[in-house]
Amino acid sequence: MQRVYMASGPMQAQKVFSYAATFAVIIQFFIILIAVFTFVGAPGLSKVGIWDYITAHIPVFFKGFVAVSLLAMAMSTADSCLNACAVMVSHDLVKNFIKSIENGTEKTTQNIDQCQLKIARWTTLTVGLSAMLLTFRCKDLLKLMYWSLNCKVPILAAPFILAVFGFRGTPQTALIGMATGVLTILGWNEWVQPPTGIDGSFVAMLANGLAMLAAHYLFKQPEGAGWVGPDHTFIQMQQARARKRAAQKEAIKNSLLDIKQTLHRFQPSRATLTGVGFYVLISNLLIYFVASISDHDCWLTLQLLVGAGLLGYSTFVSAKVESSIGWLVGLFWVMGLAFCLPINVLWHWSHATNLALTLGISLSHLVVTLLVLPLYLGVSFLMATLCIAICLSSVYCTKTFVLAPSTIALLLLFFLGLSLIIFGIFVYLKTKNNRYLRQVTYLKGREAVSTSRQFKSSLYDLAMVSTSGTECKGNGSILAQAVHKVEQSISFLDSNMPLYKQDFQGIIHKLYD
Structure with missing residues (x-):
């Protein structure tokens, strides 16, 4: 089955989240600055007149920037949500349903791709028109935000959080949890929210996650479902962090x-x-x-x-x-x-x-x-x-x-x-x-090591050439000859020249000559 990934691996995902968090902090800082400037300029301003005060006291040039920014944010949010809806309907639902019915031939695969493209287009058009009609019907922005929270948080937040922490459930488990979240938010809005005024999105999300876990442990699950361990890349990242922390502790200890x-x-x-x-x-x-x-x-x-x-x-x-x-x-x-x-x-x-x-x-x-x-x-x-x-x-x-x-x-x-x-x-x-x-x-250390090895290799060659012609047959026992060769191998070494594994291997090879 084809999968769509937002990152090539954990390392890239970590960088993406780090950059996103950094820019989010910067944006939040400037938003707080605007609020502080407004409070300093008009401390007794009511919350209803804040936006009118801001638009009235900024230059015309910045008013254009504000309008363009609002339009860009709306378009960015809208196209991202429409794209997500089209992918979920055409790829995650319809394509898998059709593939389970058809035989999987080349012609069938081509028909599935064409059908998937048409469904994505119609889904985008339908969802976009429905959102426009909903906006014309309800003009309260705060109420629309509450509706979006009631739709997203109780249904999507719990499966996403469980997936991030390593839980892999079946479609049946996910549907049970989503249905539980929908029923919980509907019941909360009907009986609990009117007398208390408390939004129940978090409670519905919690019920969704608990229902998914209960369905997973109560019903029989296929092989590979449930909690999965970290992959090799994540294990390597953890080991790298552990080595870095150990090195830092050792450096602090040595410095003290x-x-x-x-x-x-x-x-x-x-x-x-x-x-x-x-x-x-x-x-x-x-x-x-x-x-x-x-x-x-x-x-x-x-x-x-x-x-x-x-x-x-x-x-x-x-x-x-x-x-x-x-x-x-x-x-x-x-x-x-x-x-x-x-x-x-x-x-x-x-x-x-x-x-x-x-x-x-x-x-x-x-x-x-x-x-x-x-x-x-x-x-x-x-x-x-x-x-x-x-x-x-x-x-x-x-x-x-x-x-x-x-x-x-x-x-x-x-x-x-x-x-x-x-x-x-x-x-x-x-x-x-x-x-x-x-x-x-x-790099300088590697260059010094390479130079040292080349120097040793040349000295080995010189030692072999100088002793090849002077060696006689009656040179003593085999042990004496072996000792003589080892002495020739290390005769040029001093206390300032490091020994490496290749040096010992060269000495051992001389014993076999």
């Missing part, structure tokens, strides 16, 4: 046990130290003079001292000394960077400096933190700083603002959206860069 080696990996390059030193000096001087912050001399002095230390590191510390104190350099690098960037951000939030200035400092400093530190450490600093800044932002509630509350709210939302976009770009670029770096390191 050997703290000096961990700090040595944090050691930055001299160019990074110089660049961050310039950034710390220039940003603090600009904040002090441009924003006219005159009562923060001690804090500014500390920041300038740390920035000067970062800037003068390349001048006063030689490369020979740096190699011996690498872990100490990494420790002071992390501490100095945390003091000049995340802690500096928290200091500005706690001292309630100008709101726009504080938001700009936060955005700039946290971006630099995410740029120069490893990804996991930069994200940890970022999340900790944001959580503490949210708690410290209550200081602004007691401060008199020059800006209006609505302007402050819009400014906060603007910086929030901008920072999310920038941080997302940085995380994506650093993840991509780390992946490319691992690939380059792997």
Whole structure:
């Protein structure tokens, strides 16, 4: 039987759901922004006048975008539903019914395909006209949404969820569950919903799933029905995740046990130290003079001292000394960077400096933190700083603002959206860069291994050529000859050259000569 798949395998399905979830979160974020902007602009607006307020206060150019977007959403939803209906009727129902009656010859198969195409066209036309008539009859959008939920959730949700979790039932089991869901929603709408006002779609979906399971275990089922185990691809994915988690735990354990080696990996390059030193000096001087912050001399002095230390590191510390104190350099690098960037951000939030200035400092400093530190450490600093800044932002509630509350709210939302976009770009670029770096390191290692093997092979050949003409017949016992050949095989090896499986195989082959 022909099957239609939405993905070629679990890996592709995982990517599709990941991308869909990411874009869904982004879309929901902008929808929430529209709601917040509307609330800030008209806090006392009733829910009936929200849409009229939005359409009245946006430019004409965006009104056209709204109309086009609504039309595109309606068309996209309509053609997807019509296509699904046509496939279900023509392929899943009619085609299988006809094939069970006919003989399955080539002519019959061609007739089935033609009949299936005609049924799909008539199904699309019939369902589309029925939907139009229903829309003209009922003009309440909320009521139509309730009707769609009463049709989809009690009938389709339970079989889909069970199929996702690995349950494979027979058509009879599915029909029993769907019939139970339909009867449950009809009874609920007749006797339970009028006095309570509670929608019964979830209850009907639950009854559908329980009826399917009961029918499966009460009646005799064919071979292959029921709960199926994961396939080989899914097992490989689980094993890969388990290996990755084990490797992460082992890396964390090793980093905690050997703290000096961990700090040595944090050691930055001299160019990074110089660049961050310039950034710390220039940003603090600009904040002090441009924003006219005159009562923060001690804090500014500390920041300038740390920035000067970062800037003068390349001048006063030689490369020979740096190699011996690498872990100490990494420790002071992390501490100095945390003091000049995340802690500096928290200091500005706690001292309630100008709101726009504080938001700009936060955005700039946290971006630099995410740029120069490893990804996991930069994200940890970022999340900790944001959580503490949210708690410290209550200081602004007691401060008199020059800006209006609505302007402050819009400014906060603007910086929030901008920072999310920038941080997302940085995380994506650093993840991509780390992946490319691992690939380059792997290829360099493979190239070194290949070179080493070629070098050993040439030395083997040279050893064989040099000893072939000097070997005499009375060279001793067989054991002495074997030992002599093994010594020739490994005479060129030293402590810096690794041994591989092929080397031992070459030594063993010489014993058979």
